[in-house]
Amino acid sequence: MPIIAPSPSRQRDPPETSRTGTLAVTDGEIHFLWWFIQGSIMTPETRAALLRGFGFCERHAWVHLSVEMSFRKQHFLGPVILYRELIEKSVQATKGRRQLAFQSPLRQLKAAGPCFLCTLDIKPAATGATPPARLARGRDSNGLRLFATNLTTLWRPTVCAICSGNTCETRGSPRCRPHLLADLTEREPIDLSWHQDTLNELSVRLARYERSFVAGADKPSEQERAALISAVGWCSGWRPLLALLGRSTWQ
Numbered sequence: 001m002p003i004i005a006p007s008p009s010r011q012r013d014p015p016e017t018s019r020t021g022t023l024a025v026t027d028g029e030i031h032f033l034w035w036f037i038q039g040s041i042m043t044p045e046t047r048a049a050l051l052r053g054f055g056f057c058e059r060h061a062w063v064h065l066s067v068e069m070s071f072r073k074q075h076f077l078g079p080v081i082l083y084r085e086l087i088e089k090s091v092q093a094t095k096g097r098r099q100l101a102f103q104s105p106l107r108q109l110k111a112a113g114p115c116f117l118c119t120l121d122i123k124p125a126a127t128g129a130t131p132p133a134r135l136a137r138g139r140d141s142n143g144l145r146l147f148a149t150n151l152t153t154l155w156r157p158t159v160c161a162i163c164s165g166n167t168c169e170t171r172g173s174p175r176c177r178p179h180l181l182a183d184l185t186e187r188e189p190i191d192l193s194w195h196q197d198t199l200n201e202l203s204v205r206l207a208r209y210e211r212s213f214v215a216g217a218d219k220p221s222e223q224e225r226a227a228l229i230s231a232v233g234w235c236s237g238w239r240p241l242l243a244l245l246g247r248s249t250w251q
């Protein structure tokens with residue numbers, strides 16, 4: 001039973017749990033993700049499921065990053081590897097195709113499986129199993145808020161026009177992957193130039209970010225850290241993060 005249904009639709013309202021300015025992370029999500037970030041994200045089966053699902057649904061993508069931030073500060077090794085792979089997959093899917101026609105098949109950009117977290121019935125499993133201090137820490141999204149706020153000027157140009165509720169948006173303006181796929185149901189051809197340029201840049205930056213985890217390597221630059229935010233937004237959608245930050249912060 002899904003906790004929150006994936007929401008790649010064109011609706012302009014953020015998901016229910018994001019309207020309050022928090023991600024409203026549940027006890028079950030904290031319980032599961034605390035174990036998940038200890039290493040299971042790196043197991044072949046889990047990574048294969050995450051790659052098939054194109055990461056997580058919109059809500060769980062940001063919940064995952066927030067819980068990682070709560071417990072690991074900015075040591076985003078697992079997320080950086082995951083999103084570097086997903087962005088590389090997207091680069092390959094759009095390569096050599098500057099324009100897409102109505103209902104063009106773009107299978108490689110579609111999730112071939114459900115959100116990994118939505119498929120788990122994690123709420124009952126968490127009952128009484130997690131210390132209150134860990135729950136309080138996992139619920140706190142201030143780490144993600146601060147991380148994203150400090151890099152706003154670097155990721156803002158990549159925010160999806162539909163996710164941000166930009167009423168002046170045009171078809172050439174930025175889109176997340178779910179809204180790009182939604183555009184393909186309309187009759188106008190779609191110019192992929194912005195996506196190709198952005199994905200190429202994110203791919204390079206995330207590869208550098210991943211190399212920064214090697215002992216003795218330089219710390220990641222601000223551009224490389226902002227690329228993680230842009231990659232999560234592109235793969236899954238932006239609305240939970242934008243609602244968490246508040247319009248005055250990111251606009």
Ligand SMILES: [Zn+2]
Nearest residue numbers: 057060115118
């Ligand atoms: Zn989900």
Ligand SMILES: [Zn+2]
Nearest residue numbers: 160163176179
């Ligand atoms: Zn979007």
